[in-house]
Amino acid sequence: MVQEDFLHYIWKHKKFHQQDLKTSKGEHVVVISNGEHNFNAGPDFFNAQLKIGEQLWAGNVEIHIKSSDWFLHNHETDKAYDNVILHVVWEHDSEVFRNNNSIIPTLELKNYVASAALKSYKKLFNSNQNWINCENDFSTIDDFTITNWLERLYFERLERKSAEILSLLKASQNNWEAVLFKMLAKSFGLKVNGDAFLSLANSFDFSILRKSQSKLESLEALLFGQSGLLDVEVEEPYHKALQNEYYFLKQKFKLDNTLVMAPSFFRLRPNNFPTIRLSQLANVYFGHQNLFSKLIGATTVNEIYSLFMVETSEFWKTHYTFSKASKATKKNISKTFVNLLIVNTIIPLKFSYAKYKGQSLEDEILNLVEALPTEKNSIVDKFNSLKNISKNAMQSQALIQLKTEYCIKNKCLQCAIGNKLLNH
Structure with a gap:
């Protein structure tokens, strides 16, 4: 069985034999304009122009695999479908009606689609x-x-x-x-x-970073502190200096990091450690x-x-973490x-x-x-x-x-x- 989007494609690009098209009631159909493809709620194609029998029509086209899908989707009670002028289906198994009980012409496509x-x-x-x-x-x-x-x-x-x-x-x-x-x-x-x-x-707030931007130690203290990387105690002067600066910033700007996700070191190359990137x-x-x-x-x-x-x-030229020194490298x-x-x-x-x-x-x-x-x-x-x-x-x-x-x-x-x- 074909999918409905294939029928949309067939109709949109006119990939069907257009000579001697007839509705399920035997009325001739001439497609003047297929309409505009609608990707939102409502009929599938807006503003189509068709000649059905001797009558010129302008309105919408709805597409389904089976005619009975009209009722499956409750279109018969939806006023958005009152302007449908043609029901295009792969298989015609039921007549469909508008809200006022008038029959909507149905075109069964399966006999008109090229086998290729x-x-x-x-x-x-x-x-x-x-x-x-x-x-x-x-x-x-x-x-x-x-x-x-x-x-x-x-x-x-x-x-x-x-x-x-x-x-x-x-x-x-x-x-x-x-x-x-x-x-x-x-x-x-x-x-x-x-x-x-x-x-x-x-x-x-970004304004806090702005106010800390003139001093590198303040910037690092802000980022490391908010990330939770200063929460542990390490016997390292640089770490202690950042802790002190962060404590000052925290009091001054009323910082809170309780909702910040803890960064991970797991399975990362050292150059991508959160310490280095921050x-x-x-x-x-x-x-x-x-x-x-x-x-x-x-x-x-x-x-x-x-x-x-x-x-x-x-x-950080000689460290990847606060607690362990490493060979000096530019990072x-x-x-x-x-x-x-x-x-x-x-x-x-x-x-x-x-x-x-x-x-x-x-x-x-x-x-x-x-x-x-x-x-x-x-x-x-x-x-x-x-x-x-x-x-x-x-x-x-x-x-x-x-x-x-x-x-x-x-x-x-x-x-x-x-x-x-x-x-x-």
Whole structure:
């Protein structure tokens, strides 16, 4: 049995024989306009134009697998469906009526769909054992189709991230600097400590960081103290100095860290320990006032690199934790880490800010993200094994969007690649 979204696809793209179309009552149907696809509540297609018999109609089209689904969904009592002029179904098994008991003309599609289209559909959706439905045919898709689809997917991904950022903006009372700090904190925590670092950033007002920004010891005391890393007693002068400074800040600003998630050290490389990342974050803000304005003004990757070329404070050059010394090494923020910040924080923030201001930065954003190397992860690696397509970070981000929002959800009929295969 076909799925309803396939019928939407067939109707929307006119993938059916249109000569001698007839309703279940034998009336001729001429499709002048299929209407506008509605993805929200209500009929499936708005403002269609049809000729049924000798009568011209303008109204909505509803699509179901079986005619009786009309009653299953209680459309007969919903006034939103009173303007339906045609009921398009795969199988006609029941007459349907409007709220005023008038019969709605029904078109049974199964006798009008080309066998090749049906065969392509079944081939695509009967691949349950594959990583993605089109796994066996993905390599046959031309580069032009893939490149254009990936660019669209990338901006679709940015739109989704933008909704999250604008939510943070509202919670921060339209303070873009505060939003940047929260997003950077989450990114500095990486996958393991991202949520913990975000809870840390949410635990105090950004104005407190502003007031502590002129003194590195105050910044580190604020971040380490709120994260709970100063709660234990350690016989180390640096630790004691941070404890004293944090106690002062806590009293002055009435700080509370009871809701802050404890950061984890488990299964992390030493350079990603929360101690190291928090010290680096403190140094970024110690070195830059108005960081948001500087990042918005930066138009090249190298300009952004220069803003994050900082190290930890002196103590962490010989430590990874408060309690144990280690071999002296510089622990600066690497370009690889900054690339992650650009992809996951800075570009989405630039995109959201431009959207907020009613501006478009598509060219600048593409120039930035295409200048970064492709990401390495299981999704990108698998796609590249099917067809070597990811050459930069824009494409790797788009492939993540493709897998998570289309392939996993079987939305092949809304995918340019799935459409291409069906059109074959």
